[in-house]
Amino acid sequence: MELLSGADMLIRSLQDEGIEYIYGYPGGAALHIYDALFRQDKVKHILVRHEQAAVHMADGYARATGKPGTVLVTSGPGATNTITGIATAFMDSIPMVVLCGQVASTLIGEDAFQETDMIGVSRPVVKHNLSVRHPEEIPEVVAKAYYIAATGRPGPVVVDIPKDMTTPNERYEYLYPKKVKLRSYNPAIRGHAGQIKKAVDMMVAAKRPVIYAGGGVVLGKASKQLADLAHLLGCPVTNTLMGIGGFPASDKQHIGWLGMHGTYESNMVMHHSDLILCVGARFDDRVTNATEKFCPGARIVHIDIDPASISKTINADVPIVGPVDAVLKEMIGLVKESAEKPDAEALAAWWKQIEEWRAFHGMRYETSDTHIKPQEVVEAVWRLTGGDAYVTSDVGQHQMFAAQYYKFDKPNRWINSGGLGTMGFGLPAAMGVKLNFPDDEVVCFTGEGSIQMNIQELSTCKQYNLPVKIVNLNNQALGMVKQWQDMNYESRHSQSYMGSLPDFVKLAEAYGHVGIRIDKKEDLEPKLKEAFAMKDKLVFLDIYVDPYEHVYPMQVARGSMKDMWLSKTERV
Amino acid sequence: MRRIISVLLENEPGALSRVVGLFSQRNYNIETLTVAPTEDETLSRLTVTTTGSDRVIEQITKQLNKLIEVVKLVDLTEGAHIERELMLVKLKATGSQRAEIKRTVDIFRGQIVDVTSTVYTVQLAGNSEKLDAFIQSVGTSGVLEVVRTGVSGIARGEKVLSL
Ligand SMILES: Cc1ncc(C[n+]2csc(CCOP(=O)(O)OP(=O)(O)O)c2C)c(N)n1
Ligand SMILES: [Mg+2]
Numbered sequence: 001m002e003l004l005s006g007a008d009m010l011i012r013s014l015q016d017e018g019i020e021y022i023y024g025y026p027g028g029a030a031l032h033i034y035d036a037l038f039r040q041d042k043v044k045h046i047l048v049r050h051e052q053a054a055v056h057m058a059d060g061y062a063r064a065t066g067k068p069g070t071v072l073v074t075s076g077p078g079a080t081n082t083i084t085g086i087a088t089a090f091m092d093s094i095p096m097v098v099l100c101g102q103v104a105s106t107l108i109g110e111d112a113f114q115e116t117d118m119i120g121v122s123r124p125v126v127k128h129n130l131s132v133r134h135p136e137e138i139p140e141v142v143a144k145a146y147y148i149a150a151t152g153r154p155g156p157v158v159v160d161i162p163k164d165m166t167t168p169n170e171r172y173e174y175l176y177p178k179k180v181k182l183r184s185y186n187p188a189i190r191g192h193a194g195q196i197k198k199a200v201d202m203m204v205a206a207k208r209p210v211i212y213a214g215g216g217v218v219l220g221k222a223s224k225q226l227a228d229l230a231h232l233l234g235c236p237v238t239n240t241l242m243g244i245g246g247f248p249a250s251d252k253q254h255i256g257w258l259g260m261h262g263t264y265e266s267n268m269v270m271h272h273s274d275l276i277l278c279v280g281a282r283f284d285d286r287v288t289n290a291t292e293k294f295c296p297g298a299r300i301v302h303i304d305i306d307p308a309s310i311s312k313t314i315n316a317d318v319p320i321v322g323p324v325d326a327v328l329k330e331m332i333g334l335v336k337e338s339a340e341k342p343d344a345e346a347l348a349a350w351w352k353q354i355e356e357w358r359a360f361h362g363m364r365y366e367t368s369d370t371h372i373k374p375q376e377v378v379e380a381v382w383r384l385t386g387g388d389a390y391v392t393s394d395v396g397q398h399q400m401f402a403a404q405y406y407k408f409d410k411p412n413r414w415i416n417s418g419g420l421g422t423m424g425f426g427l428p429a430a431m432g433v434k435l436n437f438p439d440d441e442v443v444c445f446t447g448e449g450s451i452q453m454n455i456q457e458l459s460t461c462k463q464y465n466l467p468v469k470i471v472n473l474n475n476q477a478l479g480m481v482k483q484w485q486d487m488n489y490e491s492r493h494s495q496s497y498m499g500s501l502p503d504f505v506k507l508a509e510a511y512g513h514v515g516i517r518i519d520k521k522e523d524l525e526p527k528l529k530e531a532f533a534m535k536d537k538l539v540f541l542d543i544y545v546d547p548y549e550h551v552y553p554m555q556v557a558r559g560s561m562k563d564m565w566l567s568k569t570e571r572v
Numbered sequence: 573m574r575r576i577i578s579v580l581l582e583n584e585p586g587a588l589s590r591v592v593g594l595f596s597q598r599n600y601n602i603e604t605l606t607v608a609p610t611e612d613e614t615l616s617r618l619t620v621t622t623t624g625s626d627r628v629i630e631q632i633t634k635q636l637n638k639l640i641e642v643v644k645l646v647d648l649t650e651g652a653h654i655e656r657e658l659m660l661v662k663l664k665a666t667g668s669q670r671a672e673i674k675r676t677v678d679i680f681r682g683q684i685v686d687v688t689s690t691v692y693t694v695q696l697a698g699n700s701e702k703l704d705a706f707i708q709s710v711g712t713s714g715v716l717e718v719v720r721t722g723v724s725g726i727a728r729g730e731k732v733l734s735l
Pocket of ligand 1: 394473
């Protein structure tokens with residue numbers, strides 16, 4: 001058997017796990033590991049400019065590919081800088097392994113230089129964390145970390161590695177485990193047959209059914225099964241913000257996404273339905289609005305891999321714990337076999353009603369002769385990229401506009417921080433995607449607020465040649481905050497205005513990229529075209545949009561799903 | 573409602589703090605918590621008493637089950653069970669109080685386990701209500717110090733919580 005140092009074992013374990021890229025930043029406690037990295041060339045390391053960005057890069061990669069991302073940082077500040085990224089991944093159930101250096105085990109507890117209890121600090125925002133207690137354990141710990149991160153309901157796993165676990169001249173036998181088994185962790189592999197049957201009977205009998213599909217469909221690679229089932233049932237399908245792309249936007253049965261800024265028709269359909277089939281979503285407060293007023297006439301079937309997501313905020317009539325793809329497949333089989341067929345007459349009446357709702361609002365917005373509207377920017381980008389780009393987003397109004405007006409037909413293309421709402425996510429996430437899909441178009445929608453939270457990564461983009469397109473919907477304000485202040489605080493814009501904006505064109509150029517400013521309506525289309533024609537260049541598009549625009553529809557706070565503002569003046 | 577949840581936990585450093593962290597992080601109550609290794613040294617047994625609506629209790633058990641180090645758990649209050657807590661109490665015991673306290677201790681089937689000329693130390697086991705009742709009977713004014721272990725519990729009959 002081979003003898004390796006702890007540091008070499010760690011890197012070998014990554015190789016054996018099939019890891020191609022890791023994202024990170026070196027420092028004292030991780031230096032043995034960085035040396036081991038240097039002495040091989042299979043695992044490639046991307047040096048970011050801030051550890052938070054390393055985590056978002058790994059996260060973007062994971063969201064686009066479905067495979068766990070990997071981060072490597074040092075102890076203390078290196079580790080604590082990853083926390084926002086880890087929390088972001090945790091809230092959206094993104095698989096990821098974060099390897100953190102730690103001071104030597106002999107120093108732990110002594111307030112040593114750059115010592116932070118990373119196991120303690122990260123505990124509430126990880127699926128699990130592990131510390132290495134002997135160098136020999138490293139292969140097993142790494143295998144466990146990836147296994148836990150990627151199976152069941154995915155999530156981030158932190159591995160804490162004291163420096164003396166990676167000492168170069170102490171060698172141990174290396175063997176990477178073929179299989180990991182944990183007696184205390186056994187994610188469900190199929191749903192309960194009786195419950196599935198019961199659910200199918202209810203779905204077939206329903207008069208006003210709707211499928212409410214979440215990020216679990218994307219993470220669980222179940223879009224094909226979802227579409228098959230929806231087509232068999234003939235019912236409308238709405239996605240959550242995290243589930244966008246899990247069902248094709250261009251499909252006739254798609255009614256847009258739901259919740260706070262969802263489409264009028266989705267929220268109306270939900271409220272008036274008699275049966276909701278929830279697939280891999282979690283009835284979060286940005287979807288349900290006031291839970292006590294939630295969908296009064298609906299019975300609920302809820303499929304989720306995580307039992308704790310079921311009946312947490314909204315009670316499920318038929319809970320089904322299991323992987324969504326397997327459960328949907330069983331449902332498809334049962335619907336096909338079923339003697340009862342969906343009620344065509346009831347469905348026709350239901351669709352007639354839905355089409356009326358669709359026609360009533362239909363995601364309209366007012367255009368202007370003077371101002372560029374953020375919505376029309378998104379629509380233009382959608383057209384110019386053939387609707388087939390990987391689109392990442394930061395957080396704010398621009399995020400909602402991007403999600404509303406870019407129509408996604410494929411899963412894993414819409415990449416945003418839905419659960420935590422992390423400003424600063426968009427650019428590094430786009431970089432993680434571009435690195436792994438160099439031939440695909442990768443667009444980051446951002447705002448002048450959000451982009452400045454991780455703008456230093458323009459430097460990383462230069463170093464590794466990551467020609468993403470940054471579309472800055474510059475409204476010269478923390479627009480989403482300002483919108484809330486307009487609506488709830490009589491337009492007292494407390495700290496939501498950003499003075500002293502940098503010249504983003506010069507800034508992009510200073511980092512070695514191309515910057516384009518667009519502030520005239522007639523320039524929008526030609527300059528966007530110009531930008532997207534520069535395939536091998538990072539282009540920063542600084543687009544001055546209407547600073548007074550609000551995102552609509554918007555649910556009325558503490559109302560039911562159907563209580564919405566449709567514009568600044570229309571409330572239904 | 574008050575519940576007693578019994579948990580088999582991997583006997584590993586950090587496992588207990590994950591359980592305790594879960595309760596504070598998700599705003600659940602902990603009334604009592606006891607934990608000790610079992611006959612299988614790789615496992616600890618933890619008993620927690622908590623209160624909450626049915627929905628909250630369901631969430632607590634589901635969230636606990638989600639912790640990787642939780643091997644198995646049972647809500648003992650769902651079936652017939654035995655609940656015990658141990659209490660040590662120091663009581664002021666002088667003059668006529670001494671006989672009175674002795675009588676009360678006997679009624680509650682406790683034991684006086686340490687004596688000075690002015691103080692009795694009493695040991696008492698039982699369910700939590702019984703321990704509360706004892707304190708009430710002797711009167712809080714005479715109580716110098718109380719220490720309780722928190723609740724341990726086990727199901728009645730054939731049912732066992734094991735691997
Ligand atoms: C790290 C972080 N801090 C604060 C917030 C609160 N927040 C949500 S949206 C927003 C404004 C974002 O401004 P900008 O990026 O310019 O986007 P806009 O809404 O103007 O499109 C803020 C401050 C957040 N989501 N994330
Ligand atoms: Mg802005």
